[in-house]
Amino acid sequence: MPMATPAVQFLPHQTPLRRSFCRVWLPVLCGLAVICFESTQMMGGTTTGRWLTDLWPRMLAKWEPASYGVVHHLLRKLGHLTGYGTLGMLFRRAWHSSIRIYLRIVGGRLLFASSALSILGAFLVGCLDEWHQSIVPGRSSSFHDVLIDTSGALLFNIVFWSTRYLRRRSVLRRQSANAELRAV
Secondary structure, three states: OOOOOOOOOOOHHHHHHHHHHHHHHHHHHHHHHHHHHHHOHOOOOHHHHHHHHHHHHHHOOOOHHHHHHHHHHHHHHHHHHHHHHHHHHHEEEHHHHHHHHHHHHOHHHHHHHHHHHHHHHHHHHHHHHHHHHOOOOOOOHHHHHHHHHHHHHHHHHHHHHHHHHHHHHHHHHHHHHOOOOOOO
């Protein structure tokens, strides 16, 4: 008896594994591209300072020149925290998928490994970003920013784990309540 051919034929370069790999790693590459762009002279403190000077009076009406420096500094550091936190989550998703596909690891070890690799990835990208900024005219580099970057990835992973834990606990409670109702 002849074997049935699949409804969709994949070309050798379009295997499901390759498509899955691209689907999870392409967002990481986009995140890295954003960080590379933000590491240029065009996104330095002088430029973002001008944007803040223009936007602040429009958004808050009252302009406090004395607090400008502090607000500008905090917004830039918040940008590091959220940008690298997002990159860390993109790394976590990509590593989780890649490890699962290639190593066939299951359970909590997979989640821990993907989270650890995501934080390490954010740290390494942060180091490279700060090194790049040290050679770009008009930019400065700071290991303190690398620590903020890594903290962002760590914080976003903690939020992920906490949310996952709370959702699982909620599902288990509902299942337990439904089982008790069926037993009655």
